[in-house]
Amino acid sequence: MELELIGLATDPGSGLSPRAAARAGVHLLDPSVPLGPQYEALLKRYDRILSLHASAKLCPVGTKARAEAPPGVRVIDTGLGSAGLGAVVQWVAERLRHGAEEEELLAEVERLRREGRFLLAAADLGTLVENRLMPRFGDRFGEAFGLWALFTLEKGAFRVPPLPLPAARAPEGIAAMLRRMLGRRRVRVRALLGEVPPDFKERLKEALSKELTLERGTLAPMDPLAQSRVGKKAVAVFAHPV
Numbered sequence: 001m002e003l004e005l006i007g008l009a010t011d012p013g014s015g016l017s018p019r020a021a022a023r024a025g026v027h028l029l030d031p032s033v034p035l036g037p038q039y040e041a042l043l044k045r046y047d048r049i050l051s052l053h054a055s056a057k058l059c060p061v062g063t064k065a066r067a068e069a070p071p072g073v074r075v076i077d078t079g080l081g082s083a084g085l086g087a088v089v090q091w092v093a094e095r096l097r098h099g100a101e102e103e104e105l106l107a108e109v110e111r112l113r114r115e116g117r118f119l120l121a122a123a124d125l126g127t128l129v130e131n132r133l134m135p136r137f138g139d140r141f142g143e144a145f146g147l148w149a150l151f152t153l154e155k156g157a158f159r160v161p162p163l164p165l166p167a168a169r170a171p172e173g174i175a176a177m178l179r180r181m182l183g184r185r186r187v188r189v190r191a192l193l194g195e196v197p198p199d200f201k202e203r204l205k206e207a208l209s210k211e212l213t214l215e216r217g218t219l220a221p222m223d224p225l226a227q228s229r230v231g232k233k234a235v236a237v238f239a240h241p242v
Contacts, residue, residue, distance in 0.1 A: 006102055007046035008093055009039075011061045013054050014086040015192040015220050024093040031061045035068040049073040050105060052089050054081040055156035059225070074102075078109055079156040082226050084118045084238035087190040090218075091240070116240030117181040120151040120158065121165055121174055124231025128162075131229050135161055150177070170235075171200055175207035178239050185241045186213045192222040194234040204235070215242050 009027040010016065021028040029038050029051070042049050051073055053062030058081040066075045078088050091112060092105050100108070122128060125139035128149055134142075138161065142149065148170050149162035165173045178189075189208055193201060201219060208217060222236060 004047040004102070005045075006096060006105075007042050007049045008089065008096060009042065009049055009051040010085065010089045011053060011065075012223050013059050013061055013082060013225060014052075014089050015082055015190075015223055015226075016086050016089065017220070020220070024090055025097065026089055026093050029065070031064060035065050036070060039068070039070055039073045043070070043072050047072070048102065050092070050102065051075045052078055052085065052092065052109070054085045055079050055153075057155075057157040076106070076109060077156070079113045080116070080118055080153065080238065081236070082120075082222065082238075083190045083192045083236040084112075084116060084153075086192070086220070087116070087188065087238045087240060088112050090190070091188070112240045116238055117178060118153045118236070118238045119174055119177060120230060120236045121148050121170055121234065122151070122162075122230045123148045123167065123170075123233035125149060127229075127231035133158055133160060133162070133230070150174070171204035172207045174204065174235070174237055175211040178208070178237065179211040182212065182239055182241065184213050186215050187239045187241055188215050189217040189237065189239045191217070191219045191235060191237045192226070193219060194222040194227050194230075195232040196235055200235070204237075208237075212239065 009029050011029045011031050051065050056062050062077050069075050078085055125142045128134040129139045146167045148165040148167050150165040151158040151162045
């Protein structure tokens with residue numbers, strides 16, 4: 001059977017910078033302009049394109065991609081968002097470099113969706129209420145008691161209402177929750193950070209290293225589209241077994 005040359009594509013919702021995407025061998029689509037011509041250009045270089053996107057319940061780009069994709073492009077709803085999408089894209093790109101075929105890659109997407117764990121911690125509670133991610137007046141209660149909102153994913157959507165997360169221990173609380181979810185399995189972690197306090201990044205790195213059996217971890221800025229929905233002071237973390 002003749003081997004097909006497969007290309008990978010995603011969108012900025014993955015949190016991958018153009019440089020990081022290029023380094024992974026992934027093509028970063030621009031959803032602000034028509035996607036069809038971008039796919040057509042890629043199909044001049046590849047036999048098939050796998051286009052990976054966030055859950056349609058979290059971001060509309062995947063729906064746009066599905067509507068505009070020409071034959072030869074397989075649009076995949078990962079069921080995840082931001083940090084989860086980026087982690088899946090990087091993992092699939094690595095598997096592709098090691099010779100995995102299309103069905104194997106799709107099986108890995110499904111495995112990470114099933115076994116991985118996504119958390120979103122957000123401090124801008126008013127924004128969450130405005131976007132109907134928290135009950136009305138939930139922001140007043142949370143702010144009065146010094147709480148962030150901690151979301152998990154359920155069937156591709158944020159589980160509402162969120163869990164309370166003490167602001168003073170937010171990085172440590174995120175890591176402890178992942179430990180309860182994943183135990184001591186060897187994992188990779190990807191975190192996207194918004195405008196969090198200066199020491200947050202180092203505390204999160206330290207807490208994740210303490211609580212989890214890390215094979216590898218990456219931190220990157222959260223994309224503006226995600227921040228517009230959950231607020232600028234937020235962090236999304238995805239961890240998956242390797």
